[in-house]
Amino acid sequence: MSGARVQRHGMRLGLRPECLAEYRRQHQRIWPEIQAAIAAAGIRNYSIYHHHGELFGYYEYVGPPEQYAERLQALAAAPRMREWWDLMETMQIPHPSRAPGTWWAEMEEVFHQD
Amino acid sequence: MSGARVQRHGMRLGLRPECLAEYRRQHQRIWPEIQAAIAAAGIRNYSIYHHHGELFGYYEYVGPPEQYAERLQALAAAPRMREWWDLMETMQIPHPSRAPGTWWAEMEEVFHQD
Numbered sequence: 001m002s003g004a005r006v007q008r009h010g011m012r013l014g015l016r017p018e019c020l021a022e023y024r025r026q027h028q029r030i031w032p033e034i035q036a037a038i039a040a041a042g043i044r045n046y047s048i049y050h051h052h053g054e055l056f057g058y059y060e061y062v063g064p065p066e067q068y069a070e071r072l073q074a075l076a077a078a079p080r081m082r083e084w085w086d087l088m089e090t091m092q093i094p095h096p097s098r099a100p101g102t103w104w105a106e107m108e109e110v111f112h113q114d
Numbered sequence: 115m116s117g118a119r120v121q122r123h124g125m126r127l128g129l130r131p132e133c134l135a136e137y138r139r140q141h142q143r144i145w146p147e148i149q150a151a152i153a154a155a156g157i158r159n160y161s162i163y164h165h166h167g168e169l170f171g172y173y174e175y176v177g178p179p180e181q182y183a184e185r186l187q188a189l190a191a192a193p194r195m196r197e198w199w200d201l202m203e204t205m206q207i208p209h210p211s212r213a214p215g216t217w218w219a220e221m222e223e224v225f226h227q228d
Binding site: 048095 | 122126137138141144149152153157158159160161162163164165166169170172209211219221222223224225226227228
């Protein structure tokens with residue numbers, strides 16, 4: 001997606017190598033509540049890639065920029081989200097450089113072409 | 115972008131830490147020939163992220179899947195492309211796991227939600 005009111009985000013996280021198959025499996029059958037909450041937060045075109053024990057996430061937020069923070073808060077408070085994250089976080093290893101209070105580390109966009 | 119005839123790609127590469135400012139600068143003023151060749155290859159919504167000496171690339175290929183390989187070959191043969199890559203490759207460090215004959219390492223998509 002492109003144009004006004006779209007913010008792109010790239011993120012990074014570690015994954016315990018022994019958890020790859022389970023992480024993949026859980027995401028193939030992600031709970032409907034989680035999918036609905038992601039969509040309700042204005043998050044679109046969300047992909048997670050794995051490579052050698054690391055995860056890279058990419059998504060687009062479509063909505064008023066000034067509402068982004070509060071929509072992420074609503075996402076965190078959505079039904080079963082804490083339960084889903086508890087399950088994921090046992091498999092993940094956060095990057096030491098992440099911002100306080102966050103889990104994934106945000107990356108810097110150095111190039112974009114629509 | 116979503117729907118039929120869209121292939122998403124996530125890729126990974128190293129960047130020499132001392133080259134970050136120059137890499138960023140070159141991509142802010144990417145040559146028009148390179149931008150045109152990327153678009154002509156059917157590559158859309160292309161972003162590159164940097165984080166602690168690593169690059170993460172994401173793009174969407176829009177076109178017939180059976181033409182993807184030949185369109186990448188045409189991209190490689192486009193005007194000034196080899197010159198651009200020579201400039202970039204002095205700043206980059208390919209991942210040891212990359213496929214033979216490639217530069218970026220392709221990652222595995224483990225999750226996607228439109």
